[in-house]
Amino acid sequence: MKMVFVMDPLEGIQRDHDTSYLFLQEAVRRGHQVDHVLPSQVRWDSWRVVFVGRSVSFDGPPEAPERLGPPRLIEGPDLDVVLIRTDPPFDADYLAVTLLLDLLPDSVVILNRPSGLRDANEKLAALHFPDLTPATLVSQDPEAIDEFRQRVGGAIALKPLDGFAGKGVLLIRDGDPNRRALIGMATQGGTVKVVAQQLVDTSQGDKRILVLDGQPLGAVLRRNDTGAFTHNLASGGRALPARVEESDRRIVERIAPWLRQRGLDFVGIDLLGGKLIEINVTSPTCAQELNRFDGIHVERLVLDHLERRANRFAPAPVIDQ
Incomplete structure (x- = not known):
């Protein structure tokens, strides 16, 4: 497949943490033609969407194996898959990228659907289910x-x-x-x-559940033991193993039709004290932590999903709960 990853620069990326990096590695491992594209290099030119991208390979030294080729023009209609993996905030530039990607032909699979990204503000999306939130x-x-x-x-x-x-x-x-x-x-x-x-009980941390096509892949507990109020890994929290409880599963089942309707195939939901706090749709993280704790391969499940959607007939995933 021909794939484009619209994402932030690879310089300074946390190789043992970043979910987008994991997806890049798996796509290249499978032999797909993969290009890295900065959001600033998504364009409309004359009659179609084009990208200025750089091919990705992983043949460098172990400490920094990723390699980017020289810039090249990529015709949007020729692609099979586009992954939008730009980190928030969802600002005017992010909005413009989603509007441009909407102009790609329906034959191009986009994860997640641009209109879904616009509709689902990560702080407000949970309010579609007010009985599940604080x-x-x-x-x-x-x-x-x-x-x-x-x-x-x-x-x-x-x-x-x-x-x-x-x-x-x-x-x-x-x-x-x-x-x-x-x-x-x-x-x-x-x-x-x-x-x-x-305010709900934050003492035990918050739970991130990764969801693919409406199914929970697994959960990671994030907890900050320094006394800080937030538990995000980026603000000093640490990742711990967690289970998808039956109550968690019911929450996922409630929101799954809403996600599918908007083309939000891969999301991360955050629970605090058993309450739904956020639905993260732009570039959900914690895949590497979940892999280490549960022995699964989130990247393989996501690439299988994309290959099926692009009619490449990958086998259906088997997800151990």
Whole structure:
């Protein structure tokens, strides 16, 4: 297959952690023609989408085996698969890339569907299932946010709508003399909407469940033992083994039709205290950690899925739970 990975630069990538890197390796191992494309190199030219990409190989030294070829022009309609693996935030440039990728012919498989990425804000998507989430307010009104805090027990988490990796998350509690200032800072003086969520038990960490085509592949617990409020690996959390419990499975079953309808084939859902917190759709991580803990190969399952969708007749996956 001819494949393009639209993703951030490979320089500085964490080879033993990054999920996109794992997918790149597997695609090359299978003999596919794989190109790395920066988001800035997705274009419309005359009558079609084109990319300026660099071929990917893994024949370098063990400490840095990836190799990129010289830039070359790639015709979008000739591709079989495009993977959008750019890290958040979902800003104007990210939006433009999804709009351009929408112009590819239907014969090109895109993971995840560009319109689905636009529809599913990672902080708001879970609100399609309000019975699964903590009590939530989305507002830019500082007074409404503080009133909500009092109504749900005195403690809330405040999150920016375009935040990622735990950045910008604030804890607001009763008795904090700075709470109004913090709310004002988060809302930029009442001009920017934020997510305010009832605080649930965070002491045991949060659980990331990777989901492929509506099926849970497995779970990883993320826990920050330093006393920090957030547990994201990027903010100091560490990965620990976890199970997909029956209650977790019911959550996945609830959201699976919604994901499939929007072409969101590969996502990561975050649970905290058994509650659905986020649905991560842009570039879900933790595949390498899940592989190490559970002995599975997420990258093989994802590539099998893409090959089937591109009519390459890969065998159906067998997922041990």
